[in-house]
Amino acid sequence: MPEGTDWSEAETRAIVARHEDREGPLLPILHDVQHAFGCVPEKAVPIIADALNLSRAEVHGVVTFYHDFHREPAGRHTLKVCRAEACQAMGCERLVETAEARLGVACGETSADRRVTLETVYCLGLCATAPAAMLDQRVVGRLDADKLDALLKEAFE
């Protein structure tokens, strides 16, 4: 996830224009808005709502329903650690504890310097090479204390 860049009305409108003729354009729009600004900013909501003939409350409802969409920008890097059953069976909870201690935050929070957001994810489809994690778009399997250490170091660079 990119760092939160300044919101731009023109860019929001351009994103909306790119998708508005598609069937069911709202999710693709929200994905692109979040990609551009690191979150779905409050100010983007009325513009999207107007263009799609929806109420603000409807767009709002969609943004808050899905785990992927954030109201505030996440940290510069996002580390998602899988905590579903196959990863539990391979000891992911201990790794989560380590990551939380190292970052000084709980899952779902961003480190004080805003460099790293730690997130829980339920299954990355890497369940035969568990435990699994994802640093930004990069997948990591057979996660252990050393690999976690390397990931955190990289995220702090």
Add this chain to the structure above:
Amino acid sequence: MTFKLFVPRDAAAIACGADGVGEACASEAKRHGLEATIVRNGSRGMLWLEPLLEIEEAGVRYAFGPCDAKTAAEIIAQLAQGTSVSQISHALALGPTEQIPFFEKQTRLTFARCGLTDPVSLEAYRAHGGYQGLAKALAIEPAEIVEEVTKSGLRGRGGAGFPTGTKWKTVHDCDGDQKYIVCNADEGDSGTFADRMLMEGDPFCLIEGMTIAGLAVGATRGYIYLRSEYPHAAVALDEAIAAAKAGGYLGRNICGSTYDFELEVRIGAGAYVCGEETSLLESLEGKRGLVRAKPPLPAHEGLFGKPTVVNNVLSLGAVPFILAEGAQAYADYGMGRSRGTMPIQLAGNIKHGGLFETAFGITLGELVNDIGGGTATGRPLKAVQVGGPLGAYFPQEYFDTPFDYEAFAARDGLIGHAGIVVFDDTADMARQARFAFHFCAAESCGKCTPCRIGAVRGRETLDKVIAGDKVDANLELVEDLCNTMKFGSLCALGGFTPYPVMSALTHFPEDFGRKRTLPVAAE
């Protein structure tokens, strides 16, 4: 001579370092002045061996794994010295890939091509029997396609096991100017990755299956609803769709016929419940993923209110084989009402984890112990969860259960999307039961009270049990809650959460601080 090397582009292989292995192969070959082509193939499914490097010699592929950049360089160095591939001596040398027992014992119908070739090469797909099913479909009437799928006995691989042919027939028989084929690629169940592997390793197979479905029911538009956790699958699908379009297999007048079929990938947004078909349709329409009450069935009023086939990746992926080889060839495999093969996924704490496609009827014990090799940690096995987060936990006493929809149901379990997650003796089943409630609470769409409130109450109550607080009374409360959820929930998220909870409690009462009253296998 040019050497042909294979290094998977599958996400699990990449997660274990396949990109580094691919780069090492390229740079080492160059350094030694070896001519080599490196194919980034799909995975062969032996995931404990990833990254798996294969080198072809005289039409046979030899496997080495699990490799890293260093071991790959060592293997290339031997090639450079003129050692023939079959003679390379290395601790990671595994012999011919297809003679590895895990591979040899499979019946690969849906995954026949996965791992063989560059997954996004249309040419390679066609060279390995691809698009023969579509050719067959174009030569017969739509109703005959539906009949063929019905006769194959194919049941939905997404979890519910509903006969695919029946669903297609309903949509076929509907009037409508616009109908849709929607592929459910939300694969949210822990312990499952077969959809991902097929989409990354043989995406044309899914595309062909969807195109045939479109012909069969008269749908001209298809969507693949792909979970956002699968970026590698998104890339492979987009590349394959572009190639299919360019080759005349998608778009207007496919293969010179009068049929049109447009296909598009849509990315989900991290909601497990959007794997439920009506929630998925709401999401595709750009709404919150609230589950719809049925009826109407999606087959009658689905996407944008139009008749819609919603099928899992593996259901659609089985279709090209069924059309190409005939319904009977598929139905010949299996047991009882479970016909054909199932791509089973072995995951969690298991020595040989991966994808194992086989006919229905194999027992759970064969899968976990003989094929899977027991636990990865080497500790005693305690339980397996089959069918994802809504599936039951089975003890070893149930290892004689054959892999079959009805046999699992008879033991209060389900095969779901055929993921098997193995736990060793360090697992605490009370904590696993608590997690089931926690997961349900986190992922509930919120539409019905038993699920929304029940899951939270269940988690709180199990916290008390785990703390040793009024264990018997609280466990009775948990049982009551499970009953309420089972019978009062609109969809299987709330309705099936009792499976993992109650199976954990029934088979492992001592983990809850309760005495065992019955021998485990008693029913």
